Amino acid sequence: MAPECVSARRYRGRAFCAIFGLIGLLATACGGTGGGATPGPSTTLVDATNISAIVTLDPNQSYEDLSYDHDMYSTLVTFNKADTTKVVPSVAKTWNMSSDGMSWTFHLSKGVTFANGDPLTASDFVYSIERVVNLPKNPAAWLVTQMGITSSNVTQQVTAPDSSTVQIKLTQPVAPGAFLDIIAFPTTAIVDSKVVKQHESNGDWGHGWLDDHSAGSGPFVLDRWDRGSQIVLKANPRYDLGPRPSITRAVFSNVTESSAQYDLLQKGQADVATGLTYQQMAQLAGNSKYKVVSQPNLSLEYIGLDVKNVPAFANPLVWQAVKYAIDYKGIVQQLLSGNAILNQGIVPKGMQGYDSDLPFTQDVAKAKSLLQQAGYGSGFSVDMLVPTGDISGIPASDMASKIKSDLAKIGITVNPRQLAASQLYTTYRAQQAQMVLANWSADYPDPDDFAKPFGDYGQKSLAWRLNWNDPSLAQMVNKAGTLPNGPERNNLYKQINEYEMMRGPFVILYQPLLTYAMTNHMQDVSINPIFGLDLLSVSKQ
C-alpha cells in the first residue's frame, strides 16, 4: 500500500505543483517591470497615441497623420512656428515668383545634407515631386496635380537648372499663399533620391521600401515602425537646418483605448497622451502633476442641409431657422466640456480669412417664426446621416441626440441614421443625403482649402454633394483663390464668410481643439495646429 500512497500523493502533488508553478512564474513576472513610476530618461519621449490610421511613412504619399513625416523630412519652406499663416525658409534660403505668378524659383541653402551624409541637391526635390505625381494609387497626388503639374508634364514643369536652384512652372494660376502652403507641406518633402532609387523595385518608385524606412533631412530619422505597435524616431545627428531638439528618442506607442492611455500617463510610463476623454482631462487638470495643452484644430464640424433632396431645405429661410435653433454654447460647454471654440464661419481660426463674427445664438422663437415665414410652421421630418464612433471625443450619437432635441423645439423631427464612414461617404458623395453631420479639416493651411469646397459647386466637393449651386459665391471664392495674401484677400474672405453664414446651407457648429494631456515634466510645449506636438522645441525635465 505504501508505494501506491507515495505515488498517489505525487500525482495529487503534481496537480498542485502545476498550479503553484504557474503562480511562481507569475511572481517572477511581477518582479520584472511591474508598474514602475519612473519618468524614464529625459531625452526619451513616450507618446501614448493611436497610430492605426497610419498607412505609410512615405512622405510623398502620406495622407493621414503627417506629423511623423514632418519630423523626418524637410521641405523647401516651412511654417512659422509662432504664426502658422506665414511661411519661412527651410531648405530654400530665398525664393521669388515671376510677375505673372506662373513661375517660381527657389534658391537652396548650401551644405544641406541628408541624415546619411548625402548632400541634398535640387535634383532631389525634383525627384520627390516626380514621385508625388507618379506613385500609383496616391491619394495625396491631387495637392500637386491641382496646380496643373501631372505625371505627363512634371519633367518640364519642375526642373533643377543647377544643383542649388529649383524652378517650378505652373500651368494654371494658383494663389501665392496657397502655393507656398503646399510647398511647405510634407507631401512635397525632399527624399534622398540616391537611396530611394537604389530600393526601387518593379517601378514602385521605391515606395515599398520608403513605406517604413526614412531617407530624409529632418531632425529625426525612423528607427522602427512596428505596425499596430509603435513608431520610434531617433535624432538625426547631422541635422542643421535649425537648433537640435533636446529629445533624442521619441516613441509613439499605439494605445487605442483612452482608459489605457490614462493608465499609462498616471503610471509615468507615457509622457503624453493624445486620446483622453474630456472627463479624463478634467480629472488631470486639477492635478499639479499634469497639464493639458490645447490648440484650435484646423477643422470645422458642420451640419450640411441638402437643398434638393429635402423640399424644405430648398428655402433659405429654413437654413436660417436651423441656424437659430441650435444651442451652440450648450454643445461647446456642456457636451464638449469647453473643448472647442465657437466658430460660425467657414474658415478656422489660425488661418487667414478667419472671421470671428458669431451672428447666431439659440433663439427658438425667432427660429420658429422663420419656419412659419417659410411655410413650414407645422414642421417636417428629415434623416440626418451621422458617422459611427466619436466626434471630437464624444460619441457621435450624443452629438446627434443634442441636435435632434434642439431642432425638435422648433418642430423639425430629425432622424439620426448612424452609418459606418464608408457608407456615409458613399451616400454623401452620391448627392443622396438629406442632412449630414460631418467634419472638414485642412488639407493644407490656406483658406482656399475651405472656401472652395464650401462655396464652389464646380469643385464637386461639399457644396456639390449638397446640390447647392451658387454662381456668385463661386466667383468670389475663385477670385480669392488667386489673390496674393494681403488686405484685399482678407476682405474678400470676410465677405465670403458672411455670405455663407447668412445665405448658405452649411450650419457651422464649432471648431474643435487639439488637446494633449501630459506630465509636468514636459517643458516648452508648443502644439502646431497642423503637425501636433512640436518635437523640436519640447524638452523633458
Place this chain on the structure above:
Amino acid sequence: MASTPLPITQEADLLREGAGAVTWLEGVRRLLTNPTAAVGSILVGFWILIAIAGPLAAPQNPYMQHLDARLTPPSALQWLGTDSLGRDILSRLLYGARLSISGGFAVVAAAVVIGTLAGVTAGFFGGVWDDLVMRVTDMFLAFPSLILAMAIAAVLHPSLTNALIAVAVTWWPTYARLIRGQTLAVKENQYVEAACALGMGKIGIIARHILPNAFAPVLVQATLDVGAVILTLAGLSFIGFGAQPPTPEWGVMVSDGRSFLQTQWWVPTLPALAILSLVLACNLAGDGLRDLLDPRSER
C-alpha cells in the same frame, strides 16, 4: 376491445420512457431538490419579469439627457447614478433588459427553428440532402463566431436587428448538428419501427416521436446558448457593430462607459454586472435543466 387501448397506452409509456423524458411531477420534484436549477430558474424568471415589466417601472426616460447632472454617483434621486449624458442608469438598465433578453431568445429561437428543419430532415431522409446539410454546417462552423458575425454585421448597416441576424446565421449549424444526431439515434429505435409498422406517416413520426426525444438536449443547449448569444451581442455592441447609441443596450452602455472605469466606476460596471447576472442565470438554468432531463448525467 379492451385489449387494444392497453397496448397503445403501454406503447405510449414506452415511447416516453425510452426517451428518458420526465413527467411534470417528477420534474418539479427534481427542480426543488436541485439548487442549481432552482437558483437558475428563479434568476431567469426575475429577469424575464424585468424584461416585461421593467420599462413600466423605470423611474425616468432612458433617453432623456440632463447635461447638468452628468456622471453623478448613485443617490436617492437616481439609484444607480447617471451616465456621461446625465441619463438615469437604472432606467437604461431596465429598458436594456428587454433588448438583451428578447435578443437572446429571438436569436436562439431562430437558430433552433432553422437548425431543426435542416437537422431533422437531414437525419431522417439521409442521402444527398444529409451530405449537403452536413457540409454546409461544417462550413459555417469553421468560422470563429464573432469574426463571422462581425463581418456580416459590418457589411449590413450596424444596428441591433442586423446584429441579431448576423449572430443567428452563425448559431444555427450547432442545432442542425445536434438535432441530426438525435434524429439518427432515435431513428434506429424500436418504437419508431413500431410506429412505422402501425402505419404512421413520416411527418407524424417526426412530429410525435423524433422531435420530442430531441427536445431535451435541444432545450438544454438553447438555455445555455441564450446566455452565450447575449454575450456575443454585447461584444458586438461593444466594438460598435450591434445596437447603436443612444439605445440602452447593455453592451453599448459598457462601451460608452469604458473610459470612466476608474473615475466613475458605476457607469460601465453596472451594465457589465447586469450582463453577468443574466448570462449566469441562463447558464445555471441550463445546467439545472440538464440535470433534470437527463437522469444519467451526474452532477
Place this chain on the structure above:
Amino acid sequence: MFLQFVARRLMLMLLVLFGITLITFVVSHVVPADPVAAYVGSQAPQGVVEKVRHEYGLDQPLPEQYLVYLGGLLRGDLGTSIHDDRPVATDIATYFPATFELAMAAMVIAIVLGLPIGVIVATRKDKLVDHMARALSLTGVSLPVFFLALLLLAVFYVKLGVLPGPGELSPYTQPPPRVTGMMLVDTLLAGDLPAFQDAFSHLVLPAFVLGFATTGIIVRMTRSSMIEALRQDFVRTARAKGVGRYRVVVVHALRNAMIPTVTVIGLAFGSLLSGAVLTETIFSWPGLGRYATESVVTLDIPAIMGVTIVAAFTYSVVNLVVDVAYALLDPRITY
C-alpha cells in the same frame, strides 16, 4: 485504414475551405457601402474615388472578381488591403504571430489551471471546493470578456501596480529584431533576458483574460468526464484489485476523461480566436483580432476576407488534428 481516414478528412476539409471562401466572398461583397470611399476619405476630390476603384479591380462583375480571387488564393495571394495598400498576406503574417502567441499562452493557462482543478474537484465532488470552482467557472463563461479585461487592468496595473499595462513591451524597452513575430521567442533568440521578462509580464494579463472562459470550460469538462470515468466498471475493477485511489484517478480515469477534453480544446480554439478580437483591442495587442476589427471598421474587403479565411482555415486544421487525436486516443472508435 487509418491513412484512408485521414485522407478522407483532408478531402472534406478542402471542400469546407472552398465553401468558406464562397461564404466569405458573398458576405463581404453584399455591401451596401463603398470601401473605396472610406479609403480615400471624405476630402479627396470626386474623381479619385473612381480611379482607385478601378485600380483595385472593384468595378468588375462579381463572379469575375471571385474567380480572380480564387486564382490568387491558390497562389498564396490573398489580395491587397485597401486600407494600407499592402498584400493582405503580408499584413496577416505581420499580425498572426502575436495572436498565436496570445492564444497559445491562454490555452496553456487554461489547461495548466483547468485540468488539475478539474481533477481535484472531481475527487471532491459536492464539497466546498467543488462549489467554489463551479461558481468561478460559471462566472468565467458568463462575464463579458471586455469587462474582465478592463477590470483586471484597473486592479492589477493601476491600483496594485504588480503587472504592466497594455502592449507587448514597455515603451522604454528596445524591441528585439523581429524573427518570428512572437515577442517571447524573439527576445529569447536575441538573448535579451530583461526584454524577455518584460514581454512575459506583459503577456500574463491578456492571456489570463482570454483563457478565463476556457479555463472554466476545461474545469467543468474534466470534472464531469472524470466523474463519469470514475464510475466505470474498469475503475471498480482496478479498485477491487487494490490499486490506490489517486493512481486510479490519474492513470485510468484521466486518460479516458482526456478524450472529450481534447475535443473541447479544439472547439475552444475557435472561441479563443473570437475572444482575441475583444482582448486585443483593450490590451493594444498588435494581433489578428485587432486587425480584423480595423478591417471591418474600414470595410477593407480583401483584409476581411483574408482574416476570415485564415481564421477558418486555422480552426479547421486544429479540428482535424483534434479529430485524428480523438480517433487515436479512443480505441472504441473505428475508422
